[in-house]
Ligand code: FES
């Protein structure tokens with residue numbers, strides 16, 4: 121009986137978003153009387169940073185500072201349609217909708233400014249600081265605040281835009297079953313190192329090294345935050361967490377926090393994260409979806425590492441000491 | 457149900473309320489006193505999100521009866537910032553990106569505060585031990601551990 125070290129690797133090719141009956145998200149953008157911009161969504165921020173990233177996307181597209189954008193995700197009853205924030209789809213789908221809405225709003229904004237400055241809208245540009253000026257003649261300028269006031273009080277126009285992003289439903293080809301469930305894919309690869317105690321079946325994760333390819337990281341710190349938390353969640357799914365330990369039987373299933381094995385800060389593994397950026401052609405400023413994707417490669421990598429350590433293949437999650445011991449017992453029985 | 461009077465200091469302010477006998481401190485803080493910084497996660501003492509400090513000790517407010525806190529000095533995350541200046545722990549949680557959904561954050565911060573009050577220069581193991589009663593779904597814990605160590609360092613720099 122001994123502690124055995126093993127190493128495993130796994131890679132995933134992960135669709136951004138999903139495709140059941142089509143995958144739409146909408147956004148509405150309008151200027152407020154203070155020259156700020158409001159983005160109305162019904163996409164929920166679960167803490168992954170959707171509001172921040174949508175504000176960045178809108179600001180970048182209209183040509184204002186991020187602080188000038190207000191994101192309202194208040195109500196799924198009254199907001200524009202969104203399929204939801206899941207399946208690593210938020211940044212990509214909603215971001216594209218925000219870009220479209222913001223482009224339309226920017227166009228109206230430039231038309232209003234063009235009237236004020238008596239020039240052609242095509243000759244105008246934004247300085248990113250809250251002003252619009254004639255290309256090559258920055259002194260011929262109007263603030264976005266004044267532009268909003270002019271639109272509202274003089275021209276009777278609404279500086280606003282509508283955005284819709286839809287990945288249409290993909291039907292499988294009858295002959296081959298081939299289909300196109302997604303328009304872009306993120307990628308990840310994990311190398312896991314484990315110690316397995318072949319007497320107790322206990323697994324200690326010695327290290328987890330991940331590489332994530334996520335298009336463009338629109339907010340690098342928040343991406344890192346997602347990846348660190350997601351990597352840990354992957355380990356937790358691989359080794360600890362389940363509501364159905366003896367699926368399909370419900371025996372011993374946890375019914376509350378006392379019985380559901382949720383690891384704490386003492387159980388984390390030394391983790392490395394590397395981010396690769398290969399912008400997606402149809403991504404908002406190149407972004408793909410890192411959220412759900414990042415919690416996947418750890419699971420097969422750990423299963424492979426355990427196989428490498430003690431020679432048993434566990435194909436049920438989580439890989440508990442009990443499952444490892446049963447597999448080892450079977451291995452010994454067939455060896456004789 | 458019979459009401460009982462309770463009186464305690466909450467973040468330095470004297471509070472008095474008539475509460476249903478048997479009410480938890482969590483319920484009284486949130487529903488009666490409008491301090492929603494302690495969060496009700498499991499309501500059975502296993503997640504730590506409701507942690508508050510009672511007379512200097514970390515307590516799970518979901519398992520603490522309000523009437524046992526008569527005369528006590530209670531601190532919650534809502535009272536940490538003073539004059540608009542964040543507590544070093546709050547600042548460190550922001551700087552280290554140690555919150556995502558934020559549900560565990562007030563409990564984590566109070567657990568960390570009790571640790572740093574007793575041990576201003578903790579090791580990584582001390583921090584993990586102090587936070588071991590608090591679970592977090594989102595962060596993978598590492599940013600939280602880092603934030604507590606960062607806060608400890610900034611405290612000792614300020615003291616120096
Ligand atoms: S709510 Fe008190 S410990 Fe979970």
Ligand code: FES
Pocket residue numbers: 167554555556557558559560561591592593594595
């Ligand atoms: S930040 Fe979401 S539970 Fe900790």
